[in-house]
Amino acid sequence: MEYRKLGNTGTLISELCLGTMTFGGQTSESDARKIMDRFVEEGGMFFDTANVYTGGKSEEILGNWLHDHDRDDFVVATKVRFQSGNSKNSVGLGRKHILKSVEESMRRLRTDYIDLLQIHAWDPLTPLEETLEALNALVEKGLVRYIGASNLRAWQFEKALGVSKDRGLESFVSIQPQYNLLSRSTENEIIPMAIHENIAVLPWSPLKSGVLSGKYSKDMKAPPEGTRLGDSYKSGARFSWEMNNNDYTWKVVNELTKVARKVGKTNSQVALNWLLSRKGVTSPILGVRTMEQLMDNLGCLGWKLSGEDMKELNEASRLYVTYPYDLWSENQQRRQRLEDLDEMD
Ligand SMILES: NC(=O)c1ccc[n+]([C@@H]2O[C@H](COP(=O)([O-])OP(=O)(O)OC[C@H]3O[C@@H](n4cnc5c(N)ncnc54)[C@H](OP(=O)(O)O)[C@@H]3O)[C@@H](O)[C@H]2O)c1
Numbered sequence: 001m002e003y004r005k006l007g008n009t010g011t012l013i014s015e016l017c018l019g020t021m022t023f024g025g026q027t028s029e030s031d032a033r034k035i036m037d038r039f040v041e042e043g044g045m046f047f048d049t050a051n052v053y054t055g056g057k058s059e060e061i062l063g064n065w066l067h068d069h070d071r072d073d074f075v076v077a078t079k080v081r082f083q084s085g086n087s088k089n090s091v092g093l094g095r096k097h098i099l100k101s102v103e104e105s106m107r108r109l110r111t112d113y114i115d116l117l118q119i120h121a122w123d124p125l126t127p128l129e130e131t132l133e134a135l136n137a138l139v140e141k142g143l144v145r146y147i148g149a150s151n152l153r154a155w156q157f158e159k160a161l162g163v164s165k166d167r168g169l170e171s172f173v174s175i176q177p178q179y180n181l182l183s184r185s186t187e188n189e190i191i192p193m194a195i196h197e198n199i200a201v202l203p204w205s206p207l208k209s210g211v212l213s214g215k216y217s218k219d220m221k222a223p224p225e226g227t228r229l230g231d232s233y234k235s236g237a238r239f240s241w242e243m244n245n246n247d248y249t250w251k252v253v254n255e256l257t258k259v260a261r262k263v264g265k266t267n268s269q270v271a272l273n274w275l276l277s278r279k280g281v282t283s284p285i286l287g288v289r290t291m292e293q294l295m296d297n298l299g300c301l302g303w304k305l306s307g308e309d310m311k312e313l314n315e316a317s318r319l320y321v322t323y324p325y326d327l328w329s330e331n332q333q334r335r336q337r338l339e340d341l342d343e344m345d
Pocket residue numbers: 018019020021022026048049120150151176203204205206207208209210211213215226227228229268285286287288289292293294296297
């Protein structure tokens with residue numbers, strides 16, 4: 001495992017983060033503890049959770065485990081934004097909910113500080129200034145070390161950086177977007193923005209909820225039971241399967257399988273290795289239900305896809321390019337401008 005800077009901060013994180021969204025749901029506490037132990041044995045020290053995962057059980061399981069270890073050895077990220085209780089104000093990014101949610105997260109995590117507090121999504125009802133001031137107060141009180149954001153559009157993130165700078169408040173140091181071989185629209189705005197601002201990129205759903213592992217195929221009438229997509233399909237939430245069951249998905253998965261066979265790795269290892277090699281990516285967040293999946297996924301480390309294999313995967317997953325991304329690249333524009341200047345001499 002290698003370690004990378006959390007954006008422009010002096011704090012290091014492991015190049016893989018362990019997501020805990022399944023803990024207390026599909027993954028029991030005793031299995032989750034073994035998974036965390038193993039992740040740490042392999043050098044992992046960065047964990048991601050949220051106030052709402054499995055109704056708070058995810059934070060509790062992580063907290064119980066942290067309590068048996070040296071808290072300071074780990075970087076713990078959680079989130080606030082979605083409905084975390086029954087009252088009208090147990091949701092959103094207003095001061096009241098942020099403070100209450102952080103108090104509850106710290107109780108469940110059995111810790112007196114959170115390393116990275118992320119807003120889980122944009123809140124159109126709360127002034128950005130109120131949110132950033134509440135987050136800033138938490139940092140000043142020593143309850144939170146850094147702040148970050150998830151699922152924002154690049155303009156929203158940039159606007160927040162501007163407000164923080166104008167008011168002398170803490171700034172976001174990380175962004176957590178969905179990013180994987182099947183979600184490359186993140187490369188249009190989020191990734192260039194993050195590189196430009198030196199912001200850590202923490203991709204969620206690196207295997208597109210398991211689709212990139214190759215266990216689903218076009219000819220399946222429904223996803224098999226005992227999998228995330230199969231279970232949600234059975235419970236009536238068919239959209240996760242329907243959203244993924246299209247020609248683009250199967251084209252990418254077929255190419256991935258081809259490359260995986262060629263290099264002697266599993267689909268998941270290749271998909272994660274591709275992501276780790278992408279510009280701007282800091283630490284993809286692994287999601288696992290079982291120890292076998294963790295061990296499979298950790299096999300993405302310690303080797304590199306060749307330029308030719310990367311090219312084939314990029315080609316298969318390339319998105320239709322729309323305006324303004326179809327205009328010249330920044331480099332071409334710079335070259336043209338230099339030529340224009342030469343002509344003026
Ligand atoms: N910020 C956000 O809005 C947001 C949203 C989602 C997730 N997250 C974070 O990102 C983390 C990862 O997200 P994710 O769970 O969606 O990641 P993912 O890697 O896209 O999907 C993980 C799921 O895929 C299956 N899987 C994983 N490895 C496998 C393997 N080697 N072979 C076969 N199947 C495999 C498992 O599901 P089954 O075995 O059940 O099929 C597992 O639960 C979460 O824990 C959470 O911390 C954040």
